[in-house]
Amino acid sequence: MTTSGDTPYAVSLDQVSKSYGEVTALEQVSWGFRTGSFTAIMGPSGSGKSTFLHCASGLDRPTNGSVRLGGVDMGRLREAELTRLRRERIGFVFQGYNLMPSMSVERNITLPLSLGGRKVDRQWLTEIVHRVGMAGRLGHLPARLSGGQQQRVAVARALVTRPEIVFADEPTAALDPRSAGHVLKLLREAVDEMGRTVVLVTHDPVAAAWADSVVFLGGGRIVDELTAPSAEAVLARWDSL
Ligand SMILES: Nc1ncnc2c1ncn2[C@@H]1O[C@H](COP(=O)(O)OP(=O)(O)OP(=O)(O)O)[C@@H](O)[C@H]1O
Incomplete structure (x- = not known):
């Protein structure tokens, strides 16, 4: 599946740089996330992972360079258009779940639809609710x-719009290994069984091993890539950086 006639990438970055005053957090990064792929982003603290994710997902604008979602150059969009595009075409999962505490599980999951004034596809909702194991908890x-469980609700919320790409920022950092494994399996299934594209920022080699490839950042640049990673291979590559 491609999102526009001429690109195999769900999201692509071209010569993207991001500076905060004197600090260059990203330096001329070019990369494409192939539609239907699962990519992990790793790197030491301060290497630019969050900045990379924020620029790639349209949460932040690069200082230079361009980011495309399918055929759309996100830098050309006005703020309101960018907000709508993020809500309708991109899914987000954060370390802290970011659920609305006063809303039920069901209302949290369908929030991206209700915010956009879109109808809920009950069949799709039922499917993802079952997949994340929350069918008995909707109220x-x-x-x-x-x-x-909260993170699984957040994964369902990220998938409810059938987004072209899901960005997950340290989604398992606060979870025990078993719960983490459950969340990572869901992200893997989103790729393998739902045809989504997933980008996972993580510090954890075991989490990264669920991906098809690992991209290593260092000093705001992509310094390495490992395909078909095992946790041991990720760790070894990490040690050699
Ligand atoms: N809003 C900001 N203002 C100023 N400097 C920033 C800002 N955000 C990031 N930086 C700087 O940019 C660089 C990259 O930061 P970033 O948060 O992207 O790294 P990271 O790899 O995600 O780190 P961590 O693993 O600790 O979350 C760092 O030097 C950081 O101090």
Whole structure:
């Protein structure tokens, strides 16, 4: 599946730089996330991972260079258009779940649709709710759920719009290994069984090993890539950087 006639990439970055005053957080990064791929982003603290994710997902604008979602140059969009594009075509999963505490699980999952005034596809909702194991919890408030369950709700919310790409920023950092494995399996299934594209920022070699490839950042640049990663290979590559 491609998102426009002429690109195999869900998102592509061309010579993207981002500076904060004197600090260059990203330096001329070019990269493409192939549609239907699962990519992990790794790198030491301060290497630019968050900045990369924010620029690639349209949460922030690069200082230089361009970012395309399918055929759309996000830099050319006005703020309101960019907000709508993010809501309708991109899914987000954050370390802290970011659920609305006063809303039920169901309302949290369907929030990207209701914010955009779109109707809920009940069949699709039922499918993703079952996939994330929350069918019996739709009326619950997030506070009644464990961290792992809350993150699974966040994954369902990220998938409810059938986004072209999902960005997950350290989604398992606060979870025990079993809950983390459950969330990572869901992201893997989003790629393998739902045809989505997933980008995962992580510090954890075990989490990165769920991806098809690992991109290593260092000093605001892409310094290496590892395909078909195992946790051991990720660790070895990390040690050699
Ligand atoms: N809003 C900001 N204002 C000023 N400097 C920033 C800002 N955001 C990031 N930086 C700087 O840009 C560089 C890259 O930061 P970034 O947060 O992208 O790295 P990271 O790899 O995600 O780090 P971590 O693993 O610690 O989250 C760092 O030197 C950081 O201090």
